[in-house]
Amino acid sequence: xxxxxxxxxxxxxxxxxxxxxxxxxxxxxxxxxxxxxxxxxxxxxxxxxxxxxxxxxxxxxxxxxxxxxxxxxxxxxxxxxxxxxxxxxxxxxxxxxxxxxxxxxxxxxxxxxxxxxxxxxxxxxxxxxxxxxxxxxxxxxxxxxxxxxxxxxxxxxxxxxxxxxxxxxxxxxxxxxxxxxxxxxxxxxxxxxxxxxxxxxxxxxxxxxxxxxxxxxxxxxxxxxxxxxxxxxxxxxxxxxxxxxxxxx
Numbered sequence: 001x002x003x004x005x006x007x008x009x010x011x012x013x014x015x016x017x018x019x020x021x022x023x024x025x026x027x028x029x030x031x032x033x034x035x036x037x038x039x040x041x042x043x044x045x046x047x048x049x050x051x052x053x054x055x056x057x058x059x060x061x062x063x064x065x066x067x068x069x070x071x072x073x074x075x076x077x078x079x080x081x082x083x084x085x086x087x088x089x090x091x092x093x094x095x096x097x098x099x100x101x102x103x104x105x106x107x108x109x110x111x112x113x114x115x116x117x118x119x120x121x122x123x124x125x126x127x128x129x130x131x132x133x134x135x136x137x138x139x140x141x142x143x144x145x146x147x148x149x150x151x152x153x154x155x156x157x158x159x160x161x162x163x164x165x166x167x168x169x170x171x172x173x174x175x176x177x178x179x180x181x182x183x184x185x186x187x188x189x190x191x192x193x194x195x196x197x198x199x200x201x202x203x204x205x206x207x208x209x210x211x212x213x214x215x216x217x218x219x220x221x222x223x224x225x226x227x228x229x230x231x232x233x234x235x236x237x238x239x240x241x242x243x244x245x246x247x248x249x
Contacts, residue, residue, distance in 0.1 A: 004030065004031045004066060005028040005029065005030055005031070005064075005066055006028075006029050006030060006031040006032075006033070006065070006066045006068070006155070006156060006187040007028065007029040007052065007063065007064070007065060007066065007156070007187070007189075008027075008028045008029075008063070008064035008066070009025045009026055009027055009028070009061070009063055010026060010061050010062050010063075010064065011024055011025075011026050011060065011061035012024070012025040012026070012051065012058055012060070012061035012062065012063060013025075013058060013059045013060040013061055014044070014047050014048065014050075014051040014056050014058055014059060015047065015059050016047075016056075018059065020059060020210070021044045021047040021210065022044040022047050022048050022051070022208070022210060022211070023210055023211040024061070024211060024212075025048070025061075025208075025211070025212050026061075026212075027206075027212070027215050029187060029189065030187075031066065031155075031185070031187055032182070032185035032186065032187055033187055033188070033203075033204055034178070034182040034188050034202055034203055034204065035188070035189045035190070035202065035204045035205065035206060036189075036190055036191075036192050036198040036202035036204070036205045036206070036218065037049075037189060037190065037191045037192070037205070037206045037208060038191075038192055038193070038195065038198055038205055038206070038207050038208070038221075038222065039207060039208040039209050039213075039230055039234070040209060040230060040231050040234045041193075041234075042210075042234055043208045043209050043210060043230065043234055044208055044209075044210050045160070045191035045208055046077075046078065046160055046191065048208065049075070049158050049160050049189070049191060051063060052065075052070075052073065052156075052158055052189070053070055053073050053075045053158055054070030054071075054073075065156075068155055068156055071100060072100065072154055072155065072156070073154055073156040073157075073158060074149045074152040074154035074156070074157045074158065075158045075160075076145055076146070076149060076157075076158065076159045076160060076162055077160050078160045078161050078164070079138065079141055079142065079145075079161075079164070079165075082133075082141075082145075084133055084134045084136075084141070085134055086133070086134075087132055087134075088132065088133055089129065089130050089131065089132055089133070090120065090125060090128045090129055090130070090131050090132075090133060090136070090144050091116060091120070091129040091130065093133055093144055093145075093148060094116055094119055094120055094144060094147045094148045094151065095112075095116045095151070096148055096151075097119070097147070097148040097149065097150065097151025097152045098112055098115075098116070098151050100152060115151065116151065117129075119147040119148075119150040119151050120144075120147050122147065122150060122177075123143040123144070123146050123147045123150075123173070123174075123177070124143060124173060125140065125143050125144060125147065128140065128144075138165050138166050139166040139167045139169075139170035140170075142162065142163075142166050142170060142174060143170060143173070143174070146162075146174055146177055150177075154186070155186055155187060156186070156187045156188075156189075157181055157186055157187070157188045157189070158189050158190075159178075159188070159189070159190040159191065160190075160191045161191050161192065161193070162174060162178075162190055162192075163175070163192065163194065163197065164193070171197075175197075175201060178190070178201075179201070190202070195222055195227070198218060198222065199218055199219070199222060202218055203217065203218060204216065204217060204218060204221075205217075205218040205221040205222055206221070207221050207222065207226055207227070207230050208230070209229070209230035209231070209233035209234045210233060210234060211233065213226055213229055213230045213233065214226045
């Protein structure tokens, strides 16, 4: 059976102030795929994800989203991008996952409150509802953010370093949620740095080093040769290069 492309990258270049961070990426992510995006620090993984969710506009090329509006893509940024000093409770943070259905000022009824509480229970945070997010550990913070993702009920889920700096039990629990989404035929992309975790859990991988190094089945992508090539490509990258045109065929 031929799968439908959920995301299509057509000679995509993304960057900031005309300085490219991802060069000439072409390829597709099939609907229901579970894909790890791997690469050294500075490889462009976060930049690619910001392009997918519509935060960054392409410098060149384009992203086709298979009819999915960027607002209907669930996005988990790196925890470092979240202001943990903001005085908001775990319950209220999780309930933000309902905004795409309720709107900013939509009324939250009893059924919605039950849904929020169920999501909190699913990630193991029952009893933490009134805690402010600044009091949470790293693992508890990720559990809370995954609960918010559950409420978004999106067809495409984009996770930027979801297992970074958390304990082994939390990592295992959240990985099971990722597998659950995969079984539901949702499309999941995760930026990851733990190569062994990727090999054990993600059937497909994109190895990125500002430009694509390899893309396909994980055992064929994450070879020692490809990983060395990716590291060398990132080390050689010119941070001050201007956006370039695709080379003529």
